[in-house]
Amino acid sequence: MSEPSRPSPATPTRGASRTQPFHRGHTDDLMAFLSASPSPYHAVATAAERLEKAGFTQVDETDAWDASSGGKYVLRGGALIAWYVPEGAAPHTPFRIVGAHTDSPNLRVKPRPDTGAHGWRQVAVEVYGGPLLNSWLDRDLGLAGRLTLRDGTTRLVDVDRPLLRVPQLAIHLDRSVSTDGLKLDKQRHLQPVWGLGDDVRDGDLIAFLEQESGLTAGEVAGWDLMVHSVEPPAYLGRDRDLLAGPRMDNLLSVHAGTAALAAAAGRDLPCIPVLAAFDHEENGSQSDTGADGPLLGSVLERSVFARGGSLEDRARALAGSVCLSSDTGHAVHPNYAERHDPTHHPRANGGPILKVNVNNRYATDGSGRAVFAAACEKADVPLQTFVSNNSMPCGTTIGPITAARHGIRTVDIGVAILSMHSARELCGADDPYLLANALAAFLEG
Structure with a gap:
């Protein structure tokens, strides 16, 4: 039997029956x-x-x-x-x-984003809204948002590939995590890593985004940036009747x-x-x-x-x-x-x-x-x-x-x-x- 025709995604079909197949x-x-x-x-x-x-x-x-x-x-x-x-x-x-x-809710980049410690280069982030913090751990993260240029115009930027990661502490160093629960300090435990090096220089992240966006060095005057999971939305379940995203x-x-x-x-x-x-x-x-x-x-x-x-x-x-x-x-x-x-x-x-x-x-x-x-x-x-x-x-x-x-x-x-x-x-x-x-x-x- 051929599959029933689907409505256009941009135009919902009025009068759609609850007994119709999944659209x-x-x-x-x-x-x-x-x-x-x-x-x-x-x-x-x-x-x-x-x-x-x-x-x-x-x-x-x-x-x-x-x-x-x-x-x-x-x-x-x-x-x-x-x-x-x-x-x-x-x-x-x-x-x-x-x-x-x-x-x-997510993690958003601070005004001075470049930080790090002990040979790890990190990005300083602030918690936005009320996220489930544990859901951001050990996840491949991209970076997106808005760049404001010196002439007052804005440019959207989206680095949609694994760029950052918030690594969770190994269970060997936190033996009680499975019994007492995970405890996260928003300031100390959520700063993602994005590279290696002891020489952390102000302006490195923004210079990287300027290069990604095809802008000249020093052109960006302000930013509103946030991390996002790069894992795409997907159907889930035996019958693919659930959506995760x-x-x-x-x-x-x-x-x-x-x-x-x-x-x-x-x-x-x-x-x-x-x-x-x-x-x-x-x-x-x-x-x-x-x-x-x-x-x-x-x-x-x-x-x-x-x-x-x-x-x-x-x-x-x-x-x-x-x-x-x-x-x-x-x-x-x-x-x-x-x-x-x-x-x-x-x-x-x-x-x-x-x-x-x-x-x-x-x-x-x-x-x-x-x-x-x-x-x-x-x-x-x-x-x-x-x-x-x-x-x-x-x-x-x-x-x-x-x-x-x-x-x-x-x-x-x-x-x-x-x-x-x-x-x-x-x-x-x-x-x-x-x-x-x-x-x-x-x-x-």
Whole structure:
């Protein structure tokens, strides 16, 4: 029997049945997206490239915006806001927003990166966010991010080959590690090695990156660099029904949101679909590119004003708007089931999860649940619910921040995964496709 046709990875198929076979094309495309996006700066560049192919055009924040319809996007650092204005949209037309974040917990290069001891050359790094530190040990690491040149322009850099390694102490020198647990000092134990030599000179790492990027010596004036695992994403399991890969928290949602927005473009919609991919969620969102910054509000307001709207129109548009804050959540762990709520056990490949916390760590309420349930029903996608065990602290997302900052009804959703905040995470291989279809149905209003 021939294999069923696959939907285009860039355009989720509306009405996808939960009984349909695993849609390998979409997940293959997610794997390519993860590999192309080792930093937030690469992630938004990759998403922008895909939106360009769908007919979107970049607008500059320093330019005057016009009332033209069509797809548009703004890039700022590691953040992207993209939206599609249907033909004839009124100034008070409400927005349908998919919110996500581009950053992941990792190790980031310090301002003076060159260090070392006892014949080892090392790179000085700082811990970003809340990574599972042990997952970065004994792993082949590359280096990626953004270089700022002396003329103020930026250049993306990606050394995607084994360059660094954080070596773990041998068990012979730490006999109790298997019984008492691994204890890591963030300052002393996480500095990766990248060569041999006693002569550690300031500027060696940046000079190496200048050479890698085809730049002249001394051209780089600043940098935002981070390490990443060079092991590519891969299908896992007897039936290849699992996906292992880096940065799925939360590039999985950025990829699904990009695909859903591209699918919505060109349709006659009653709303304006938006993708808001923010940076710095993992350390509180308080930056000019984070969800707690002014970027989204500024874009929405300028879109209203560009179409001839007033403050009254802006208020009407936001009052009728809805945001899905899409971020990964916790699948029930087979080895630690007692850590989960006993009546809420989200499973891999069980469809997207609705995330609920009555203490407002998630923004979902009953009316928000109805919105997402309707989108899942429209797309024929199964829906699960996540709530934390009462004895365990609950994480949070950009959802409550978005709701409080903009007064927009917000619903927290996502895909259930294992190994969250590891250098390599695990999810069901068809959940990304199901999420993208639910988001596409939501963006259509």
